[in-house]
Amino acid sequence: MQPKPPANYLAGYPPTLVEPVHRLIAEDRLAEVLLLRYPVAHTVRTDKALYDYVQQIKGEYLRNVGLVSKVAFDSKLQVLRNALGTHTNIARVQGGKLKAKREIRVATVFREMPPEFLRMIVVHEIAHLKEGDHDKAFYQLCRYMEPDYHQLEFDLRAYLYHLGATGRVLWASAPAPNS
Numbered sequence: 001m002q003p004k005p006p007a008n009y010l011a012g013y014p015p016t017l018v019e020p021v022h023r024l025i026a027e028d029r030l031a032e033v034l035l036l037r038y039p040v041a042h043t044v045r046t047d048k049a050l051y052d053y054v055q056q057i058k059g060e061y062l063r064n065v066g067l068v069s070k071v072a073f074d075s076k077l078q079v080l081r082n083a084l085g086t087h088t089n090i091a092r093v094q095g096g097k098l099k100a101k102r103e104i105r106v107a108t109v110f111r112e113m114p115p116e117f118l119r120m121i122v123v124h125e126i127a128h129l130k131e132g133d134h135d136k137a138f139y140q141l142c143r144y145m146e147p148d149y150h151q152l153e154f155d156l157r158a159y160l161y162h163l164g165a166t167g168r169v170l171w172a173s174a175p176a177p178n179s
Helices: 015-026 030-037 047-061 077-081 108-112 115-130 136-145 149-166
Strands: 070-074 085-094 097-107
Touching (some): 015 149, 085 115, 115 136, 115 149
Parallel strands (some): 070 097
């Protein structure tokens, strides 16, 4: 018996987009389509590499937005918060001063995905550094940093639907190096 795919990954999309995904899952062809479009996994495997990757994209598009003090893959993220990535602002009092830190966490599932999907989630979290809400300005900023943002988001959701329906990971790779 196959696990039931989580319906919420494709919720909100029109039936004209969702029905082909359902059909491809039923025909056991969605994996083939995704692998043709996104043939390889990225090489960002460690938290340090992810930090450098985030800083590179942030530096290219949003230099004047505050520093990000921590970036990490988070294995509990999707389970606990039903999210694929988070951005947090943490304020702490140190002596008589208020210090603010910003953190970005990316679900561990992104360790073994195509570079396009990793970029999409990183762009999403970086955009939150400037725009807090999921509004028109937020999505314009996402598209500025990644012109194919909306297509990548849909394809990622289709992959997550596939993962929920079949349990098969498409871009498995060698273990991460120690660093």
